[in-house]
Amino acid sequence: MEVKIGVQQVQRELTVDVNESAEDVQKLVADAVGSSDGVLTLTDSKGRTVVVPTAKLAYVEIGGGTPGTVGFRS
Template sequence: MEIKIGVRSVHRELIVETDLTADQVEEEIRNALSVDRGVFAITDVKGRRVIVPVTALGFLEIGEDESRPVGFGGTL
């Protein structure tokens, strides 16, 4: 699943590909927002960790749970 993270005062968003479901990502962000001066941390599919202070979060866009097929989807 693809997650786009908007960080305040940064012109480009962070794009993270993760194995988590949409519900799991939402739970992680809710937990981070509930802690005073917390951080939102997520691990991508390659094992890299992305950590953003919740005070710097502008937005979080959660992609689709289902993976899309690659290539042309037409029939022959």
């Protein structure tokens, strides 16, 4: 599952490929926004951890993209 994270005042978005379902990622984001420590922590499919302070979150896009499309489409 691809997750794109927009961070305030940063031009590029973070893209993380996670093994969790969309519902699990949505719950992690909701819990992070409502928690007292205020950090969103995701672990990607290769075992790397991404930590983003929720105060700097602009958006979180869960899913998206069409895998396997390469080249020109008509």
